[in-house]
Amino acid sequence: GGGYLNAFTTKEHTCYYVRVLDEYLDRALDTLIDLAFRPRFPEREIEKEKEVILEEMKMYEDTPDEYIFDLFEELVYAGHPLAE
Structure with a gap:
C-alpha cells in the first residue's frame, strides 16, 4: 500500500x-x-488495456454530452487535426 x-x-x-x-x-x-x-509494453498488458479502452468507448456512446462536444469540435476545428 x-x-x-x-x-x-x-x-x-x-x-x-x-x-x-x-x-x-x-x-x-x-x-x-x-x-x-x-x-515496457508486455503483450498481455496491452491486451488488457485494449479491453478497457473498448469498454470506455461503449460508455462514451451512452454519453450524449460527450458526443455533442466532439461534434462541436469537429465544426470549430474543421480542417485541423483537433477536429479528428
Whole structure:
C-alpha cells in the first residue's frame, strides 16, 4: 500500500499521476520517471488495456454530452487535426 498510480488521456495529451504519502514521494517519482523514460509494453498488458479502452468507448456512446462536444469540435476545428 501507500500510494495510487493512474493515468488519463485527452485528444492532446496523456497524464500519468501518483498520489502518495510524503514518505513515498521518492519512490513515486522514480516510478513516473521509469514510465516516461523506460516504458515496457508486455503483450498481455496491452491486451488488457485494449479491453478497457473498448469498454470506455461503449460508455462514451451512452454519453450524449460527450458526443455533442466532439461534434462541436469537429465544426470549430474543421480542417485541423483537433477536429479528428
